[in-house]
Amino acid sequence: MVCRKETFVGDIADGDEVDGIFLLRSVEVKQKKNGSPYILAQVADMTGSITCNVWGVQGCGEEVSTAAERLKVGAVYRIRGFARAYNGAVQVSVNEGIADLAEVPPDEISAEDFVCAPVDEVDLKRGVLAMAGGIADGTLRDLVLEAITGAEGFFVKPAAKSRHHEYRGGLAEHTLETARIAAASCDAARIPMDRDLVVAGALLHDIGKASCFDEAGLAFTARPEYDLLGHVATGVIYLTRFRGRIPEERFNHLLHIVQSHHGPHGEVPCQTPEAWAVHLADLTSATLREAADDQMEAAPGTRKNGWRSGGPVWRF
Numbered sequence: 313m314v315c316r317k318e319t320f321v322g323d324i325a326d327g328d329e330v331d332g333i334f335l336l337r338s339v340e341v342k343q344k345k346n347g348s349p350y351i352l353a354q355v356a357d358m359t360g361s362i363t364c365n366v367w368g369v370q371g372c373g374e375e376v377s378t379a380a381e382r383l384k385v386g387a388v389y390r391i392r393g394f395a396r397a398y399n400g401a402v403q404v405s406v407n408e409g410i411a412d413l414a415e416v417p418p419d420e421i422s423a424e425d426f427v428c429a430p431v432d433e434v435d436l437k438r439g440v441l442a443m444a445g446g447i448a449d450g451t452l453r454d455l456v457l458e459a460i461t462g463a464e465g466f467f468v469k470p471a472a473k474s475r476h477h478e479y480r481g482g483l484a485e486h487t488l489e490t491a492r493i494a495a496a497s498c499d500a501a502r503i504p505m506d507r508d509l510v511v512a513g514a515l516l517h518d519i520g521k522a523s524c525f526d527e528a529g530l531a532f533t534a535r536p537e538y539d540l541l542g543h544v545a546t547g548v549i550y551l552t553r554f555r556g557r558i559p560e561e562r563f564n565h566l567l568h569i570v571q572s573h574h575g576p577h578g579e580v581p582c583q584t585p586e587a588w589a590v591h592l593a594d595l596t597s598a599t600l601r602e603a604a605d606d607q608m609e610a611a612p613g614t615r616k617n618g619w620r621s622g623g624p625v626w627r628f
Contacts, residue, residue, distance in 0.1 A: 315333055315416055315420045315421055317357065317422070317425045317426075319331065320359045321334070321357050321359045321361060323359070324362060324395050324402055324404065325395060326402050327394075327395065328394065328395040329394050329395075330391060330393050330404050331392045332391060333390050333416050333421070334356060334389060334391050334426070335355060335357060335386070335387075335529075335530050335531060336354075336355055336383060336384065336386065336388070337354040337355060337356045337361055337385065339385060340352045340353070341377070341380045348373040349373050349377050350367050350376060351364075351366035351379065352365060353366065355389075355391060356428055356531075357425055359428065360428055361428065361478075362402065363401070363403040364403070364405075365403060365404070365405050365406065366380075366413065367405060367406065368407060375410060376410065379413055383413075384529065385529070385531050385533050386527075386529020386531040386533070387416075388415065388530070389413055389414065389415055390413065391404060391406060392406065392408075392409030393406035393407065399617055401609050401619060423530055428479050431480075431482070431484070431485050433467055433481050436481055436484040440467070440484055440515065441457070441460075443488065443491045443492070444460060444512075446511070447511055447512060449508045451558050452509070452512050452558055453512075454557075455512070455554050455558060456516060459516055459550070459554060460515065460519070463519055463522035463550070465522055466484060466519070466522045467481065467483075467484045468481055469483045469521065469522055469525045469527075470482040470521075471487075471518060471521060473534050474620075475602055476598045476599075476602045476620065477597075477598070480532070486601070487515055489596075489597035490517060490518075490590070490594045490597045491511055491515050491593070493593035494510050494511065494589045494590050494592075495511050495514070497592065497593065498510050503585060504585075505585050505589060509562070510569075510586045510589050510590060512566060513566055513569030513570060513573070513587070513590045516547065516566070517569065517594055518573075518594075519547045519550055519570070520544060520545070520546030520547025520549075521543045523550060524537050524538040524543050524546060544571060544574065544578065548567055548570055548571055551570065565586065573594050574594075575588070575591035602620035602622075603618060603620075603621045605620055606620050606621050607625045608627075610627040611627065612627055613627065614626075614627060615627075
């Protein structure tokens with residue numbers, strides 16, 4: 313028998329009592345000021361995601377730790393608690409409800425109720441491959457196409473654990489946005505730039521993220537490489553297999569674009585206009601997504617502090 317889902321993330325408001333089934337997107341054990349444990353989680357459904365803090369009740373630290381050990385990212389759980397606003401965003405707190413924190417068997421849920429993927433995978437794939445196909449340099453074009461199609465899960469994996477494009481298909485969507493913005497900057501700026509290299513670098517700038525996530529149930533989990541190496545290093549390692557396919561100097565420029573796409577916040581600073589074009593396009597895609605998602609969490613006619621974008625947002 314399929315459990316009917318009646319409570320959705322998109323409908324949860326400050327002050328609501330919450331009792332429903334949600335997908336566990338991430339889970340981490342943290343410590344309160346007094347040293348006792350609590351669970352910081354992200355739960356989700358088809359309408360979005362929300363922070364869930366499992367505090368338990370005073371003196372139940374062992375119960376919280378035991379609950380954390382049995383939680384599995386990608387599974388669906390019953391969540392019973394209450395919603396409250398914190399720093400401008402609504403969160404769910406679980407106290408007494410920790411006793412009801414139970415997994416719902418996979419055969420009792422409808423997967424489409426829990427997967428938040430506001431993208432069309434077919435359209436994204438068509439768009440990414442069209443951008444790559446538009447590279448005039450045939451050898452560079454073939455390199456990009458082979459790199460993308462050879463990166464396992466490129467079109468379904470998220471672009472991050474949180475903050476921007478963190479949903480299924482987010483990596484491909486962010487990549488396509490970055491490539492389109494970077495190409496537009498080449499067309500708009502009255503300076504000489506290698507447009508092919510800009511588009512290639514934009515399409516490959518986050519290629520390492522395809523190696524940083526594994527599918528887990530209805531969600532994705534980050535591999536150790538995500539934190540131990542970082543997606544930039546992982547991407548450069550992946551791309552080195554294509555060395556020799558294009559002239560060495562051109563290949564090094566492509567690697568430089570990938571290596572420096574975090575700009576002033578990265579290990580390697582941008583040192584060419586092409587690298588700057590990709591960095592700024594990447595920043596634009598990420599920031600607009602963060603601001604838009606922060607704005608959607610604000611009530612109409614109000615201002616809130618956006619935890620994703622790191623500043624105030626207003627929703628007209």
